Amino acid sequence: MTFHLRRHHLPWCAFFFAAALLPAQEVALTFDDLPRTGKLPPGTTRVDIIKHIVKILQDAHAPRVYGFVNGGKLASAPEELEALKAWTAAGFPLGSHGYSHFNLAETSVRRYTSDITANEPVLRSLVSDKTYWHWFRYPYLEEGDTLRKKEAVYAFLRKNHYRVAEVTLDFQDFLWNAPYARCLAQNDTVAIDWLKSNYLIAAEDRIEFGQQMSQTLYGRDIKHIMLLHVGGFETVMLPELLKLLKQKNFKLITLEDAASDPVYKVEPQWPTRHGGDFLSLTMRYRRLEIPWHRRLPKDQLRSLCR
Ligand SMILES: [Zn+2]
Incomplete structure (x- = not known):
């Protein structure tokens, strides 16, 4: 049974009643x-x-949340190892995001794969169980601009027992960090309020976008994977985002659980070109029409509190 509810057209109680049935x-x-x-x-x-984000996740009883590490960042700031320790101390696992956050479209396969290997010592020192840290998230969600590169890196990951952490829900939350830092320095509360409301509008829109694509592609709601970043604004907005997910009837699950959805079991079949989330890329590959979604307010975010 499918419900098509426009919550703006219904009283709140009706919305919650319907959400309970979904x-x-x-x-x-x-x-x-x-x-x-x-x-x-x-x-x-x-x-x-990081400690603040961890606390919010713990308060929400989020099950084992993965943090993806660029070990290279510690070279210039070794004291930030404490941030990674705070993550694992909460019982949350770490995965690899490459030592240097390379973009595969701009890097050779050899350089890219040795960068993944270079990230292993720090992960190994922090996470005892290899099955935990052997997850890889492609920086920029770029899995290879040619099929040859994509297959080569994929084969490397498989040979080295890595699993790929795909993304299906992404609203580029990192875009809000720089304007937030600027507006906070200027004590501009009106601008910060605008940032807060816009963040949630973008989040809600992209959640619905992912749900729509999931229905189009698979005729059901798949187990989603949401991409977030450890920026300063997340300490402000994460509780609100968790509330939004709850309102939309989302239950938090582990990455292992999400990745068990059979939709993720696909071999590389097409180059990703400019990166992108799993669902949009699959839609493009199958030549399906991408559903309407809002543009992110990138220009306003860039110019705010300058
Ligand atoms: Zn990244």
Whole structure:
């Protein structure tokens, strides 16, 4: 049974009643770019940001949330190892996001795969169980601009027992970090309120976008994987995002659970070109029309509080 509800057209009680009848949606939250990403807001540290995010996730009883690490960031800031330790101390696992956050479209296969190997010592030192840290998230969601490269890296990952952490829900949350840091430094509360509401509008829109594509491709709601980043604004917005997910009837699951959905068992068949989430890329490959979705307010975010 499918419900097509426009919640704006219904009283709230009707919406909640209908949501209760819908089968639960499932999503694994994942965080990229540990130990740091984006501009640091005034009055905080990278370690504080990670600890704060971990606390919010624990309060929400989120099951084992993966953080994807760029070990190379520790070379310039070794003290940020504490941020990674705070993550694992909460019982959350770490995966690999490459040592240097290379873009595969701009890097040779040899350089890219040795960068994955270079990321292993720090992961090995922090996570004892190899099955946990042997997950890989492609930086920029770029899996290879040619099929040859895509197959070569995929074969490397498989040979080295890595699993790929795909992404189906992504609203580029990292775009809000720099304007937030600037607006906070200027104490511009009106601008910060605009950032907050816009963040949630983008999140909701992209969640619905992913759900729509899932229905078009598979005729059902797959187990989703959401991409988030460990930026300063996430410490403000993550509780609101969790509320939104709850309203939309999402239940938090582990990455292992999400990845058990058979849709993710696909061999490389097409180059990704400019990166992208699993669902949009699959839609493009199958020549299906991408559903309407809002443009992210990139220009406004770039110019705010300058
Ligand atoms: Zn990244």
